[in-house]
Every structure is written in C-alpha cells, then in structure tokens.
Amino acid sequence: MINNIQRYISLSEEEKNYLNSICSIKHLHRGDHLLQEGAVCRYDAFVLEGSLKGYIIDPVSGREEILFLAIADWWACDLESFHSQTASSMNITAITPATVALISHSAFNELLERIPKLEKYFRIILQNHAAALQTRIYLRNAQDAKSRYKTFLQKYPALNAAIPQYLIASYLGISAEMLSKIRAQKD
Amino acid sequence: MINNIQRYISLSEEEKNYLNSICSIKHLHRGDHLLQEGAVCRYDAFVLEGSLKGYIIDPVSGREEILFLAIADWWACDLESFHSQTASSMNITAITPATVALISHSAFNELLERIPKLEKYFRIILQNHAAALQTRIYLRNAQDAKSRYKTFLQKYPALNAAIPQYLIASYLGISAEMLSKIRAQKD
DNA sequence: ATTATTTCTTGAACCAGTTCAATTTATTTC
C-alpha cells in the first residue's frame, strides 16, 4: 500500500509507521463479505492478496450485477457509503481467499488531517478511477460485446487471469453464455 | 463556483479573491469547442451558464457517443488529459450559448499549493463523481431502456429540461428513435 | 482420491433495441 501511495507522494518513516499503525489486516475466505447490502461501509480496503467483487443483487431477478473487480494493489470500497457513513446497497465479497488492509472511517479522516498531503494521493487515484469509469461507460455504449471483451483482455490481463469468466461477463454487461460463445470464435 | 466550493470547505476573503484572479471567463456560442479531439485539455471549466456536451466521435461510424452533459454548477473537463497534459480523445462543445470559468493547468496546480484545503474539495467532488459514474454503469447493465430513462428523469430533471432528447438518448446508451418511442408510450 | 460444487459450453427459440428511411415539428438565423 505504501508503495502504491509513494507512486504519487513521498512519505517519511514516521508517516509510514503511522499509516501502518492505523491499518488492520484481515484475511477473508472465499465467499466472505467485506460489506453487505444494508450495512454501512466502515472500512476502505486496500487489497494485498486475492480477489474481490463489488456487486448489487437485482431485487427482481436476484442476479448479481458486478460493479467492480479488485485484485492486489487496488482499493475496494463503496465510496458513497464510506464517506457519508450511510447504508450501502452494494456487497463486497471475496472471490478467492484474500488479504486486505483496512482503514476505518474515523481513522481515514484523522489520517488526512495528520498527513494532509494524502489528500493529494486520494485526489489523484480518484481522478484516475473516474477517468477509468468514464472509459468503461464509453466502451459499454460504443462497442459490441466482442470488442468490449477484447479491449478488456488488453487492458486488464491480470484481472482476466484471476477472475472467473462469468463475473467478467457481468462486469462487461454481457451474459455468461454470450462470453463463452465469443471465446469459442476463432479470432 | 465559490458557492459550490463552500458547500464543502470555507474560504477566506483573500482566498476568494485569489480564486477569482486566476479564473478567466469565457463565452461560448452554440457549437463552439472548449476542447477538440487531439488537443491537450488546458483548462478545467466550471459551467456558469448554458449547457455543454463531452463526447467521442466514433472513428468508424462517425457518430457522437455522449460521455457527459454539463449545465450550470458542474465542472466539465477531460480529467485524464487535463492532469497529465496529454492529447485528449474527447470533444467538449457548447450545446447552447454558454459561459464558463476556466482554470489553466498551471494555475490549477498553483492553486492547490497555495490553498491546500482545496485538495479536499476536489477529492470530495471526485468521490461524488466516481460514485455517480459507478451508478451509471450499474443502471446501464441492470435496467432496460425505459427504466433507464425514467431513472434519468427522476435524477436529473434539470438536465432533461436543458438538453435535446437525442443527446440524452446517447448519454443513456439508447438510440434516439427508441427514446422517442419510449416517450410515446403512455407509461 | 472421491464427491460435491462451481464454472463453462452449446444449441434453439426468442425479443429488446437498432437501423434505415421518410415525414413532421420545432428552433435558429438572417
């Protein structure tokens, strides 16, 4: 996590120690929930190992709509619920056994007061995140299913390797069956 | 703009004056470009009056894919191009005559150094923006065209009133013809 | 190692939404 932060700002030893002191490490089994629908998102989680999915369960069909997939070196949280400390409509669950570093909401706010330059770090990763989400919307609207899958493979080979195909399909807004058929096409 | 900022942080008179001093006001005619594909996004623009669209022209079909719509009190910029000062693949154009307040890239960086608490403001609006984009992706994948339109009407009545229907259709990932038919259905 | 569970595949029927084309209605612009 510290390496990730230091890609954008530099930290003193003291600051690193402080950061370490406020994070708690949690191990998740496959299927364990980091956040459940209806609960408040209490932690911002930085993924150290394994993979997680963020999704909403369709109240009618009961199907999972994948919002995001997260592997090592990514943050995973419901931004809105975490920052306003209100009930989330999202679930975050471990796809595989996973290890995450957790920062509670109060520790997060204190952290930003103690080390104000972290505002900059979070602003920058949010900028990148927003730009990526914008691109995802564009691709969803502009490209057909096959192109979206190809673009995904090119852009996120690590995600593709780590995550079951039917979850990738949902992430891309494609049915699992369609993605299977796309893969079967030679090309 | 200052009112918008003060929803999240408070500014002294001096800070307000400084902010005013670095912004330039620009009037746009209908159809004027704030940013053209291939150019670097030099300014972060805060919309004071009128409406703008951000879009990508499909290299194959030549059609506009709407990325975002902006009216008064919204920021409009290509985040990635602005922050890395690299060529944008996006266009930003005035839909109606519009007035915007512009902050150049260098002034933006200087601003954040001079008034560090603005990092917090921009972090928060980016948080909200990212959460909204996430929701847009979810709705795109989970709901059919009619539901998406209804959700849009409920969520952004001001946008709906200000923006031509065929641009809203593109924003929602619907054809203009389909949206017209949806509107014709007596609910 | 075996069993249980999850994930992936394939085919057939179907349908939500697109495309194309032609017309009508609004809105600009001079």
Place this chain on the structure above:
DNA sequence: GAAATAAATTGAACTGGTTCAAGAAATAAT
C-alpha cells in the same frame, strides 16, 4: 417572419444479444 437547419416521430425489417435448458469440464472440499 421566411427560409434554413435541427430535432423529434413513426413504421417496417432486421440483428446482436438474451434466456432457457441440459450436459461437460474444472475446481474445491473433505
């Protein structure tokens, strides 16, 4: 306020993708 342009509507033909169902392959659990 007429002419020009932009925006919205409607219908018919089509298609990219979904849904359903059933079986095969892969992975996890004990």
